[in-house]
Amino acid sequence: LSGCGGGSDDSSADSDTLTIGFIQTGAESDWRKAHTVSVKEEAEKRGYNLKFADGQGKPENQIKAFSSFVVQRVDAIILAPIVETGWETALRKAKAAGIPVLILDRTVDVSDDSLFATYVGADTYQEGIQAAEWVVKETGGKANIVELQGTPGSSPAINRLKSFKSVIDQHPGLKIIDSQSGDFRRANGKQVMEAMLKKHGPENIDLVYAHNDDMALGAIQAIEEAGLKPAVYIKLISIDAVRAAFEAMVDGKLNCVVECNPLQGPLAFDLLEKILAGETVAKDNRVKDEVFEMAHAAEDIKTRAY
């Protein structure tokens, strides 16, 4: 790749290789691991020098990494923000330094969208709608629902809560009787589900809506340890469609998953190359999602790439 980038101090890359700073949320879920692989593999394939910063679930780590990439004058920054807020100052610094920023996966809440070059991700608002529409169909509009929320302040958790509720609220027989954060983590999902089973009594919970598969898999463990049959006694729907979720559907323990496609590397680098060549690109670019049900999981699992 020939480049007139701002250069980098990375001795391993020769001078005309472009250096991209990639700030990831952490490794909180199977989905996240697939997302990281997608970006790293694409950078490798296209000959970029990718500097990887793992946020380890802490927004302050991401802010620090972002500032250091600006100081290093990388040629571009890819940011997957743990939470939506707190990005204005950092983005202004990158803009002042002439470093384009691609927001990936989750969104940022800023007053001026010229502070970032473009956004690439899945439609996490629509995913909550798709989940709720399946719940209405599956329950005939009557069920007590408990909700396992993703990371507080993250755009997917905000979107999936709001959009799911917007459909559920149209059906008086559907009640969200509890909603807690499991931080997109399997262990937390299990703990929260154990507490909900104790608090409400299993007989008062008909269905679990989990903002991601990892928390649903934790909830499945809690339901089994309570001596109950997941997907039968208490139904479950979750979002992501990672391999472990397909395996749970094949095992008859999970009823439905809504995809959230993590294979965002190719589209991200297509857009980044246009931006680095000085072209303007659409501000908002989405990958496609599908809904998968238990009945077809044994077939569908053969087609899955993550």
Ligand code: GZL
């Ligand atoms: C959604 C993504 C979420 C996944 C979780 O776009 O940000 O973060 O749904 C992941 O599995 O941890």
